Amino acid sequence: MELLGYYNYWVFAIVLMVGFYAVIVRNNLIKKLLGLAIFQSAVFLMYITMDKVEGGTAPIIQEGVTDQIYSNPLPQVLILTAIVVGVSTTALGLAIVVRIKEAYGTIEEDDIIAKDRES
Amino acid sequence: MNPSEHLAALQVVVPFLAAPLIVLLQARRLAWAATTLTSLLAFAIAIALTHGVLNGQDHQYFMGSWPAPYGIELRVDGFSAVLLLAITGASSAALLAGYHSLDQQIEPKRQPLFFAAWILALAGLTGIVVSADAFNIFVFMEISSLASYVLVAGGPDRRALPAVLKYLIFGTIGATFYLIGVGLIYMMTGTLNLADMELRIPEVADQSPVLVAAGFITVGLALKAALFPLHIWLPNAYTFSPHVVTVFLAACATKVSLYVLLRFDFFVFQQNITGHKLQFTVFFMSLAVFAILIASAVALFEKNLKRMLAWSSVAQIGYIMLGASIVSLAGLTASVLHVFNHAIAKGSLFLAVACLAMSFRGLRLGNIAGSAKAMPWTMGALVLSGLSLIGVPGTAGFISKWYLISAVFELGGGIAIFLTAVIVIGSLMAVVYIWRIVEHAYFRPPETDAVVREAPLGILTVTWIVALANLYFGINPELPVALSESAASALMGHIR
Structure with missing residues (x-):
């Protein structure tokens, strides 16, 4: 079953689409942003998956060990940066939602559009 | 060091x-x-x-x-x-x-x-x-x-x-x-x-x-x-x-x-x-044509000044992509040149809008009716940069549109005529929406009796410097052209 061998990538694709679906379909702005966070987390999973080498361990050089296989540490470093970016995006988004609630009294997208039409 | x-x-x-x-x-x-x-x-x-x-x-x-x-x-x-x-x-x-x-x-x-x-x-x-x-x-x-x-x-x-x-x-x-x-x-x-x-x-x-x-x-x-x-x-x-x-x-x-x-x-x-060049061309050229025609058409009917110019920006992205989608030296030169020239034209247009906003609360076309009498300098800068956006000879916008049309002509055949028509129609629509601003500002009576004053000197000076840059780079285009040509040959250098 070669297809199942890639199950990590399947999970990546499914989680990605779950998040994307929530961004598109949800009307509540907080749920939209949660969808966005899920969408970004899926990419983290992809990066973590690709650095794994079968049988590889943590990339720490030990004296006397020469035939060890190591996992690639670089994607983990990269994704650490992307996680920080993701957290700040979500934080900024939620801060904007708080201000939308203050200005409009609602966080439902339809209601906001309706209120904009009135004014 | x-x-x-x-x-x-x-x-x-x-x-x-x-x-x-x-x-x-x-x-x-x-x-x-x-x-x-x-x-x-x-x-x-x-x-x-x-x-x-x-x-x-x-x-x-x-x-x-x-x-x-x-x-x-x-x-x-x-x-x-x-x-x-x-x-x-x-x-x-x-x-x-x-x-x-x-x-x-x-x-x-x-x-x-x-x-x-x-x-x-x-x-x-x-x-x-x-x-x-x-x-x-x-x-x-x-x-x-x-x-x-x-x-x-x-x-x-x-x-x-x-x-x-x-x-x-x-x-x-x-x-x-x-x-x-x-x-x-x-x-x-x-x-x-x-x-x-x-x-x-x-x-x-x-x-x-x-x-x-x-x-x-x-x-x-x-x-x-x-x-x-x-x-x-x-x-x-x-x-x-x-x-x-x-x-x-x-x-x-x-x-x-x-x-x-x-x-x-x-x-x-x-x-x-395999086949990427063709896909790139077909994909981006059609999107660019749609961008130019549809976004310009929306700008025609837009009543809010800032949103009109924003839609025009969407159309301008179309021109930039149209040049790039040809995948030729001339096309890429035109594309990079338009990045530069559009930055000046749109920058000075929005600066003029910022000047208008110093005196007017609303920025709908009706709000600014008759503003030219009270704010001649602001409107002068707006018209000058509007001409550059349209691509009137003597302004920076003309240079990039000229390069773009020459690049399109290199393609030859029906497609060249079609794309030239698109560029000309897009520019004509720009004439119309810039004219709507001019008409309201110069030929309509003011909406209210409120006293309108010219924008402060500081902001006017900046606006005019950028607006005059449109003229300067329209008459002396050597600098952006040299940069764009070097950019285009660097990009084309990757295609063996």
């Missing part, structure tokens, strides 16, 4: 170091002065780098002296120089104009934080342009985007908030798509340096992860560049942001994403995917 060796790094480092210092400045005037000085310094660095590029040497810099594929490489060539000038120039002009304009729109106590976000946006945008590392570009892209969401949300109108949330969601999706693409390519090549990627990718060319990566990167960056039909976040974000923020973002933000898109495509994909 010779500072001129480090210019490429300083371009990014100077604004980054300034940002936390500006937060500490409590007095808003001091914060404004520090931000403007930093921005002008960045402009000076950009000019120095451009000077180097014009002398035929691309600036290459290794962060921490680590050699290229391992360390992070910075690289400034003709294309980067055009964008550096546009970014730092637009930021400086907008900040100088903001001395008067921002007080109206941002509460005094929030201003230092606003300026810190501004300088971070500047650092992020310049960072994207100087970096030669795919992942670094992503990080800078997110820095500049996060900072510009803050800037747009600074607008006093509450409609800025839903607009900025939409901008944030679309921007994040675009950046995440780009991240997925970069991940897939890293998986296949094991490198993030663009030049190194180009050497290694032929071994894995046409394998499915590379194809998928091409899709993700193209769509993600097109989303950030507001390429039709992925532009829907743009009009409202531009309309409701503070006026000088619109000047800054309209002049350069979307074009930086186009820059990354073209760079990535020509470095990595053009040679290594």
